[in-house]
Amino acid sequence: MRAGGRLRYRDPRGVLHISVRPCSPSPAPVIAAKEPFAVELKAGQKYGWCACGHSRRQPFCDGTHKKAAPGISPLRFVAEEDKTVWLCGCKQTRTPPYCDGTHKTEAVQSARLPPNP
Numbered sequence: 001m002r003a004g005g006r007l008r009y010r011d012p013r014g015v016l017h018i019s020v021r022p023c024s025p026s027p028a029p030v031i032a033a034k035e036p037f038a039v040e041l042k043a044g045q046k047y048g049w050c051a052c053g054h055s056r057r058q059p060f061c062d063g064t065h066k067k068a069a070p071g072i073s074p075l076r077f078v079a080e081e082d083k084t085v086w087l088c089g090c091k092q093t094r095t096p097p098y099c100d101g102t103h104k105t106e107a108v109q110s111a112r113l114p115p116n117p
């Protein structure tokens with residue numbers, strides 16, 4: 001559902017996703033990692049998955065997108081249950097914030113990672 005520029009939906013796991021779509025074309029995200037991150041989600045807790053790849057707190061947002069990728073916003077969601085999930089680290093998934101295996105492609109595996117700070 002779209003309302004006021006926000007996209008809200010529940011995925012098949014029941015997790016509520018809220019994202020804000022920018023009006024102008026977004027810059028492309030950078031590949032933060034070539035594999036997903038196993039994360040223990042806590043029911044009722046809010047999370048902000050880094051969609052730009054610039055965060056130093058992967059897979060979560062640390063606000064770096066405001067300067068490094070102003071057209072990309074984090075994907076905010078609320079966990080419906082305590083659960084361990086695989087959150088995408090390559091930022092190329094088609095099922096954000098979850099890994100869909102896209103990181104196994106040659107394009108991701110041969111990509112150069114940004115330098116560590």
Ligand code: FES
Pocket residue numbers: 033034035036037087088089090091092093094098099100101102103104
């Ligand atoms: S880490 Fe991005 S699709 Fe798996």
